[in-house]
């Protein structure tokens with residue numbers, strides 16, 4: 001049985017994936033930002049059959065909180081076989097975290113970047129291990145400006161979200177190169193259009209249409225989670241690394257997401273923003 005850490009495990013895709021992995025008897029390490037939701041998620045995951053469940057409170061948008069999480073996970077776990085960086089969200093207004101980072105980028109990419117970097121040696125010791133990022137088709141059309149990652153200029157909610165999801169794909173591409181030969185893989189995926197709480201951030205006037213869209217066009221969290229559980233467990237993808245998946249198939253991301261020089265620049269910018277050496 002494997003030990004699998006999932007961020008954003010308190011609702012939607014992360015919680016459904018945790019339940020699916022628990023049903024196979026894996027040990028689940030659930031990360032969330034709300035004590036009550038985390039306890040409720042742990043109850044569900046235990047009931048689904050997990051061989052063990054640990055919970056960690058962490059605001060992925062806070063670097064201090066991510067550092068504390070990594071410190072505790074390293075102290076309390078001998079191995080992590082799967083790290084699923086799944087926490088994410090969408091905001092309508094440009095805001096900044098306590099670290100001074102634009103919130104969408106901090107939550108959807110930089111927190112996962114920092115957690116991954118801080119757990120990298122543990123993952124390498126746990127080989128074969130897998131690193132995942134829940135990215136999105138919203139990376140199509142996104143641009144990367146490492147001089148202005150947080151959109152001080154030209155912010156729109158979609159552009160910020162798309163940029164963070166583009167960063168996920170560039171990062172796993174760069175990670176795969178760095179991790180070659182270690183037995184640790186890194187991939188990103190789009191889970192589909194999934195009826196989860198993420199849509200609650202949409203403007204009020206769009207909500208009736210969204211509610212209808214959820215019913216008619218979106219897949220359930222359980223279906224969306226299968227994309228995560230597939231990449232976490234399927235033997236067919238055990239050696240695939242640096243890729244972007246849609247519907248359990250490798251799909252070419254945009255040209256911007258295949259730009260290795262941009263991936264390097266992004267790594268340096270993220271390392272600087274988090275106080276790690278590039």
Ligand SMILES: NC(=O)c1ccc[n+]([C@@H]2O[C@H](COP(=O)([O-])OP(=O)(O)OC[C@H]3O[C@@H](n4cnc5c(N)ncnc54)[C@H](OP(=O)(O)O)[C@@H]3O)[C@@H](O)[C@H]2O)c1
Pocket residue numbers: 007008009010011012013014031032033034037058059060061062086087088089107108134135136137190191192193194195196197198199
């Ligand atoms: N739904 C879709 O159609 C879709 C499509 C493509 C990609 N995605 C991606 O899928 C991932 C999961 O989203 P979802 O659709 O399942 O939405 P969701 O139900 O809103 O789940 C998001 C999860 O992330 C957690 N989270 C948000 N901000 C956080 C923070 N600052 N610190 C710690 N945890 C935080 C949430 O915690 P709380 O429970 O406390 O809110 C929740 O557990 C996200 O990365 C999202 O961008 C979703």
